[in-house]
Amino acid sequence: MKGLVTLDGTPSRVLAWLCALKYAHHTAHWLVKGPSAHGDHLLMQRLYTAVEAEVDVAGEKVVGSGEADKPGWARVLAGDVNALVGAAMAQEKDPLTRSARMESAFQDELEAAINANRSRGGPAGIDNWLTGLADVHQTNQYLLHQRLRGES
Numbered sequence: 001m002k003g004l005v006t007l008d009g010t011p012s013r014v015l016a017w018l019c020a021l022k023y024a025h026h027t028a029h030w031l032v033k034g035p036s037a038h039g040d041h042l043l044m045q046r047l048y049t050a051v052e053a054e055v056d057v058a059g060e061k062v063v064g065s066g067e068a069d070k071p072g073w074a075r076v077l078a079g080d081v082n083a084l085v086g087a088a089m090a091q092e093k094d095p096l097t098r099s100a101r102m103e104s105a106f107q108d109e110l111e112a113a114i115n116a117n118r119s120r121g122g123p124a125g126i127d128n129w130l131t132g133l134a135d136v137h138q139t140n141q142y143l144l145h146q147r148l149r150g151e152s
């Protein structure tokens with residue numbers, strides 16, 4: 001999934017990634033099974049619920065930045081989300097591992113987006129938003145990593 005929808009510091013791309021993460025975490029919430037299913041179900045509920053709130057903020061930033069005024073904006077967004085989810089599903093069958101891999105890829109993309117925004121002198125609000133997302137998603141990465149430790 002990495003490289004398919006590269007974060008360029010624009011809110012639309014961040015929104016696409018967050019929608020894809022929400023989909024991955026929510027489906028994992030439904031699909032987990034086995035001895036740890038109840039704990040995993042609750043962990044993934046925590047993650048998808050938090051991402052839902054981030055999706056809403058991202059959507060408002062997209063509209064506020066004027067990106068949603070571009071012709072075909074919603075279609076491009078749907079295509080980006082579909083590309084990310086499709087790649088993630090194709091590359092990893094286990095729902096928890098898939099969510100963990102997506103969180104890792106998102107961290108890489110956020111780092112690139114933060115650097116791109118800073119190097120072009122982009123708005124401080126975007127920098128603050130992106131670094132805040134990186135902070136929260138680092139915790140998501142940690143939680144999933146700890147859960148999966150010893151399984152591979």
Ligand SMILES: [Fe+2]
Pocket residue numbers: 029045
């Ligand atoms: Fe549920």
